[in-house]
Each structure stands twice: as structure tokens, then as C-alpha cells.
Amino acid sequence: MSAALQAAPALARPSLVPARSFPGAPLRAGTRASPLALAQTRRVLAALGVAPGEAQPVPMQTSGDAEQRRRLADLGGKGLFAKEIHEALLDGRVAFAVHSLKDLETELPPGLVIAAVLPRADARDALVLAPGCPPEERRGPLPGLPSGARIGTASARRMAQLRHLRPDLRFGLLRGNVQTRLRRLEEGDHAATVLAMAGLQRLELEARAARPLSTMEMLPAAGQGIIAVTARAGDSATRARLAGIDHSPTHLAARAERAVLAALDGSCRTPIGAHASLTPDGALHLEALVAREDGSFLLRRALRGAPADAERLGAALGASLRADSPADLFA
Numbered sequence: 001m002s003a004a005l006q007a008a009p010a011l012a013r014p015s016l017v018p019a020r021s022f023p024g025a026p027l028r029a030g031t032r033a034s035p036l037a038l039a040q041t042r043r044v045l046a047a048l049g050v051a052p053g054e055a056q057p058v059p060m061q062t063s064g065d066a067e068q069r070r071r072l073a074d075l076g077g078k079g080l081f082a083k084e085i086h087e088a089l090l091d092g093r094v095a096f097a098v099h100s101l102k103d104l105e106t107e108l109p110p111g112l113v114i115a116a117v118l119p120r121a122d123a124r125d126a127l128v129l130a131p132g133c134p135p136e137e138r139r140g141p142l143p144g145l146p147s148g149a150r151i152g153t154a155s156a157r158r159m160a161q162l163r164h165l166r167p168d169l170r171f172g173l174l175r176g177n178v179q180t181r182l183r184r185l186e187e188g189d190h191a192a193t194v195l196a197m198a199g200l201q202r203l204e205l206e207a208r209a210a211r212p213l214s215t216m217e218m219l220p221a222a223g224q225g226i227i228a229v230t231a232r233a234g235d236s237a238t239r240a241r242l243a244g245i246d247h248s249p250t251h252l253a254a255r256a257e258r259a260v261l262a263a264l265d266g267s268c269r270t271p272i273g274a275h276a277s278l279t280p281d282g283a284l285h286l287e288a289l290v291a292r293e294d295g296s297f298l299l300r301r302a303l304r305g306a307p308a309d310a311e312r313l314g315a316a317l318g319a320s321l322r323a324d325s326p327a328d329l330f331a
Contacts, residue, residue: 017214026056030097034177052312101223115231116246121198123225141165152190160271163295198225219273222257256310267321
């Protein structure tokens with residue numbers, strides 16, 4: 001995945017404006033420019049308890065946002081959503097950066113670390129129907145989705161799981177921020193789409209969901225529902241303050257899920273899902289899957305162990321899935 005950063009075209013860099021380190025103002029927080037990204041940045045600033053005027057979000061147009069007519073895998077992968085933000089952080093133009101964890105590549109560029117994550121929101125995906133597409137009463141998987149419906153999505157993970165459950169479904173490319181995808185859904189190109197519940201909730205759009213999909217129906221992407229904050233590895237002052245908002249149970253889950261990705265080392269076209277959670281008795285339960293995009297193959301497994309072994313569990317589960325999957329899935 002990290003190769004995506006090298007594959008993306010380099011952008012001309014503006015004159016450097018050194019970011020203020022803690023304490024001081026204004027703090028410059030790098031972020032994508034979408035409404036969801038800005039809402040997530042506001043949540044981080046609120047968690048830090050910064051006073052008005054102490055922090056300044058710095059919205060950036062990323063390579064992944066610039067091209068909406070092609071699939072992300074054809075452009076170089078999800079690292080394109082962070083390339084310019086990583087550059088600004090390494091250059092010192094921002095003090096830290098806010099991301100949807102699922103959009104971060106598995107291996108960050110040298111010199112950057114995930115310094116904090118906020119408590120995880122709803123990790124599930126949600127089925128969103130077009131206004132003229134009432135739920136269909138039918139038996140079997142995804143009962144509210146009409147037979148033969150055309151689904152708009154760019155996610156190989158979502159397509160693979162939907163096709164595995166419902167071979168009758170058809171698919172078309174649908175990319176863009178949440179509002180863009182909802183607008184295109186209203187224009188009638190697709191009968192439905194699938195969006196992250198966390199994003200809908202953070203934008204106060206959860207009423208648009210026909211229903212959340214259980215993790216048994218649709219295993220989420222690794223890191224889904226988690227807001228991550230990256231910082232320079234050597235910026236001890238910033239990292240110390242960010243450590244104060246880090247949510248340990250969520251960070252454990254994130255480490256386990258990202259360890260699955262690292263072990264599988266699939267291409268950006270490989271459908272992979274992973275979700276970890278703490279059980280009532282204090283164990284870490286981790287599920288993951290790998291599939292073909294056409295839904296003809298899907299392998300799903302789970303492991304349970306001590307939270308302190310989060311990364312080891314993720315590596316073991318990923319290795320197990322890889323060992324029993326067709327080799328061409330990871331080509």
C-alpha cells in the first residue's frame with residue numbers, strides 16, 4: 001500500500017510555514033477538505049480542549065480527491081488520500097494531521113506515527129437506498145435490497161461481500177465524499193449504495209441509512225469508524241499532548257486490524273475486511289476476511305486472545321487467511 005505514495009505525482013510545495021508546537025497558538029491541523037474530514041478535525045480539537053483561536057484546521061485537496069471518475073485502485077491506492085497531508089506534516093507546515101484510519105496506508109512514511117485515536121464510532125456499513133427505491137420484501141440475505149438492484153460503490157471489499165451474498169446484484173462506480181455520493185444516488189444512477197455508519201452519524205445524516213448492515217453481513221474495513229491523528233515521530237511535545245486523548249481500547253483494535261493488513265499484504269484491489277473488539281470478559285476478538293471481487297471466493301476467520309497480543313493476533317490471523325487463499329489474490 002505504501003507504494004501508492006511513491007506512485008502519485010509530486011506536487012509543488014509552497015513556502016514553508018513552520019507549525020507551532022505545543023504550547024502555543026495557532027496549532028495547524030492538516031486534514032482533507034471534505035465536510036466529513038473537517039467534522040472529524042473539529043472532534044479532535046474539541047478532545048484536545050483547545051480554546052477558540054488556538055487551532056487552525058488546514059484543509060488540503062489530496063490526489064485521491066482530485067480524480068473521481070476512476071477507481072482508487074487504478075490511481076495507486078488509498079495512500080493517495082494522505083499523500084499531500086503527509087508531506088505537509090513532514091515539512092512542518094502542520095503540527096499534526098487528522099485522518100479516517102481506514103484511509104491510511106498500512107505503513108506510514110518514515111518519520112510519521114499514529115499518535116492518537118479517538119474512541120471508535122459505529123464500525124458498521126449501512127445500506128442507503130435511492131429515494132425512488134423502496135425496500136423490497138424478500139427472503140434471504142439483505143432482504144431490503146431489491147432483486148437485480150444496481151449498487152453504486154468503488155469499494156472492492158463491499159462489492160465482494162455483496163456479490164457473495166447476492167449474485168443477482170449489479171454494480172457501478174460511485175466515488176466522492178458522502179454528500180456527493182448521496183446526491184448522485186438521488187439523480188437515479190443507482191438503486192442503492194453502502195456507506196460507513198460512522199461518517200453518516202458524524203455528518204448527522206444517519207437518517208439516510210435504510211438500515212445498518214451487521215458485521216456478519218458486511219465485515220468492515222480495517223480501521224473503519226476510527227479517527228486517527230498522525231504526528232512527526234520526533235515531535236515529543238505534540239505527541240505528549242496527543243497521548244492525552246488517545247483511546248487505548250480503540251488503539252488496540254486498530255493495531256490488530258492493521259496487523260491483518262500487513263500480514264496479507266494484498267494489492268489495493270484485494271477485498272480485505274477486519275474488525276476487532278473487546279469482549280465483556282476482557283479478551284480481544286478479531287475477525288478478518290479476504291475475497292475475490294466477484295464474490296466467487298470468500299474466506300473468513302476469527303481469533304481470540306489477550307489484548308496485549310493485539311498485533312500478534314492480527315499477524316497470525318492474516319497469515320492463516322493468506323495461507324489458505326488462492327495466491328493470485330495477492331498478486
